[in-house]
Amino acid sequence: MAIIDGAAVEALGDERLDWRFKAVPGAAHGLTVREYVAGRPGLDEFGTPLLTLDAGALDHNVRAMAGWARAAGVDLAPHGKTTMAPALWRRQLDAGAWGITLANLPQVRVARAFGVQRVLLANELLDPVGLAWLAGQLDADPEFEFLAWVDSVRGVELMDAALRAAGARRPVAVCVELGASPGRTGVRDDAGALRIAEAVRAAPTLALAGVGGYEGALAHDASAAGLAAVDAYLRRVADLHRRLDYEVAEPVVTAGGSAFFDQVVEVLAGLDGRVVLRSGAYVVHDDGFYRGISPFARGGGEPLRSAMHAWARVISRPEPHLALLDAGRRDLSFDAGLPEPQLVRGEGPIAGARVTALNDQHAFMEGGEVEVGQVVRLGLSHPCTALDKWTMIPVVDGADRADPVVVDLVRTWF
Template sequence: MDRARVAALADERLDWRFKAVPAAGWGLTAAEYLATGPTLDGLATPLVTLDAGALDHNLSTMAQWCAKAGVGLAPHGKTTMAPALWQRQLDAGALAITLANLPQLHVARAFGLRRIHLANTLLGPAGLRWIAAELATDPALRFTSWVDSVRSVELMAEALRGAPAPVDVCVELGAPGARTGCRTLAEAHAVAQAVHTAPELRLAGVSGYEGAIAHDATADSLAAVTRYVTELGRLHQLLASDDLFETEEVWITAGGSAYFDTVTEQLAPLADDRTRVVLRSGAYLAHDDGFYRGISPLARPSAAAATPFRSALHGWARVVSRPEPGLALLDGGKRDFSYDEGFPEPQLVRGRGRGPSGGRITALNDQHAFLRDADAGVSIGDTVRLGLSHPCTVFDKWTLIPVLDSADAELPRVVDLVRTYF
């Protein structure tokens, strides 16, 4: 990445556009604001923060896990859309950053990202012509897209006709009832042959997403994931035996943040001097206090010796009403916190060092959370820390996220600001 462009984020002026920044910080650059020594108590609610220690822990834990397992990592950048965090992941050994659509590619190139894996099919002619121009003007740029049909190959080739260099693609394998991807090995083989005969494209590997196969860690779900990943490995072997791959390095890539252990167990043995197995886990960096806490491979009973990830993501909301017994209304809701994989989890009341006893969030409105249970032990004006589930739908709600030295500290200090681009 362009380190100077990332570093220049510290020079951005803060103002009312950033809902996490108090009025006292308006007019200052991000660096100037941090130099004032801000603390959590100086920030308004609703609020989302990151924990510096947890980020460091998760970054090193995943890097060490991949190194020990002998697999590469191209973390999914759509989780955070934060170039400064992408830079940290690359510095920790990531091979590339994975993205999901054309607007995300625009952000990446604006920050000089040169190793990009698009976990999607890029079909729009305007987008294809743009990436072709980027490849032509930046010889160091390495870009790979996905494809899952012969028709997609035809459309891509047509849009790229006359481009100075081919675009690399991976054939995507899916599964019946799942998301995108060829449904059979025969279909995938036909797509690979079509790529091989199109001068505008080069076959660079095989790809898939096992997270579309299952959504929990039951024995049946893990077995289904294993079957799917095994088929992905068979696809690689089939295309390799037919000598269809055209790039110096070939990728077999899968692995979200829920089943990367299964992916590694099945695919890592296929790596060789030319073939690289690459995970695309993205949620591990922030982790969570919900979906990923319950499904992460490093938190399952079978991984008793593993070092689990720590949640770096927290919400903060203030009690603004106690309109009836057993109910407190907080000033944060759907516009602030994730809710698609479970409601926020009340964890502690600021200044009391304990959680709201028995309290639970039962509903969210746009700007309110319903904290219920008679012995919740909160009063109007109290600030409640919330554990959040599914980081992918938290980051997109905040253009600037304060990073605390420790969310568990008596008075957390703001030590950084993470800028996002959605």
Template sequence: MGYDAQELGPLDPRHKAVPVDAWGRDAQEVAAARPGLVQLPTPLVTLDAGALEANVAAMAAWARGRGVDLAPHGKTTMAPSIWRAQLAAGALGLTVATPWQLTVALRSGVPWVLAAYPLLDPQVLRLVTGPQRGPARVLCWADGVDVVAAMAPHVSGAARPVDVLVELGAPGGRTGARSGAAALEVARAVAATPGLRLAGVAGYEGALAHDAAPASLTVVRTYLSDLRSLHARLLAEGLYPELPEGIVVSAGGSAYFDAVADVLGPLHDPGGPVPVRVVVRAGASVAHDDGFYRSITPMARGAAGELRSALHGWARVVSRPEPGLALADAGKRDLPFDEGLPEVQAVRRGGDGDTAPLQGASVTALNDQHLFVRLEGAAREVRVGDVLRLGLSHPCTTFDKWQLLPVLDDALAPQPVLVDWVRTVFG
């Protein structure tokens, strides 16, 4: 599919991914010429067209196969053209993490927006309760009666109620009511507040574990069972109003969406007498990675489908000050480092040779604009001017460093070429 090339117009130096030779040229014209990667500057982060499309299709197929809905987290990419691809593949909507992201999603025409936080900004509350919201369904989180009380003055008498999901947390976790009893009090408060509508329950199991060890999976499944029990309690008390669009039960980051489908999936019944939608919010899956998510994705431990990293870094060696050390021109301002350092995968000799695997090179540190690479064995032959291909960890802290990302036909090919551009919107 096409991304943003046809909408960008003339390219210029505002975007660090744009080569000097492309300044003043139309982005679509540049993409149509299919320039080689060698013509692009470093440091650079690229997207792989085939991997992006395959990941979107794989998650859509997984959701259909497990009988749940997807509302991928839009904060991962903040790229409306990628959002459109996810929606076209069957996603119900998108999840966002801030009021500003909510407004971007609404302006982008997203039909369902799960705002995974409390809506407390009076201006944003006026937006979602008024005609400017358009036809989109917006659902927000609440984890305390104090949150409900803070919302109440701004929604009383509103023409459209605000749909609220009660967020269940766990001791030591992030946000979320710390017990089922506390969550029940929140639900009762929502149900009793004019202008609010109790629309379901939600939570984030990814805050409770950081690996796929049996003990971690047990913690995750126990939490999801508690979330299911909370939903059952709200049903039993008759707290839910009539919701033709469906009660929402939502969880599922990119690490444990298989457990969400196992534990919560049986509740999914959008056509039933009491419509219920189980909504998975996995967002990192669209780009995947060569680090944290590669190690923990359910598709590496038996879930149907396969995800491929669509993100790669490219850095030019600019110094060989010691026999076992190379410095390259990418750093913290260009590459993610919060969930593991980049990994050296391949080298392009002289910057324009065929990309070839490289063994014995490893990243040890990043400065603002420098990458420290330890060289062992054959990797000691790396020279100034060589370009390294890097695998990256954690897409959520990659996209925000690039307002414009080149899309390559195949980042793993000997000579990749540019075929499109993706524009991000991070403010």
């Protein structure tokens, strides 16, 4: 079974470029994506601010993670919310990913528009309108596989009532979500988890299919205390998975962001059923948070490479040690660390510079020998809040080259 509609992804090359895409230069307006990239435009044809992806780094990261998951004996359902780019999802699926993870119903609708046939919703879906739509999708397509989470008896009751009202014919598969303080959602105690499982088994519109959770909210560094908290939580997930009676032939146990997936494998691999990692940031990686905390950076595998870079122009030098760049919060991620100046395009590495603050449209850069008009490449932290600011992202043949060439354009839907 094809997990994504390849023809629908290929058709993205027929989209016409215009003013809707802030990364696209005026000279490309009216051309299709395919027509424009066939001319191999240079990056210097694009204005600033700009976000790019590096083709080689993307390929490397996809291969590295796919190979690691295969060797570990687990499945990978990468979190699609990181990129919301069906073209990148296709790369991950073609490399062997089991399915695509998503976070909410609008994201699931994007996936279905591109024929994604196996979706793990790492969240609860209680909206009656959304549940009616989902029931229609499941009933209309027998090959569509969908898995969601529940973390309360009340949530089970609301899902069951909405699905009954919608006349659902196929039961919705759900995982009991186990949480821990100070995490996000997820039932906090094991006794409550068992009650939720029994409620699911009693609901004819639902099917108990596994256990889910997220360890990434419990630690934000790789300290001994952080790793111990993650391990303790994952052992609880494993124990709950062993205790439940499932209503599917192959139950799922799923965890794993992009920071501690090695520990997920260490604790969960070998359990009965299917162990599914949901790591998503790996495909793009970064020059910030994940660069430091990724298991591969800590010696657990082949290091990933940051595929995303921002490009911003020096537009003002109002003080001797201050430069203002034409990119800000509307263009760059900043929630997990400020951008990092790396090089001046066409000149080489930049030394002694740092971004100290961002406004909506400006970056404040102190230090570094730059002149008004020069273009600075910035490393970014946290791909989830970088790509969401761009609807069309150029892919270059090498961000380290003096004269990068654009070889593709990636469309996103956030």
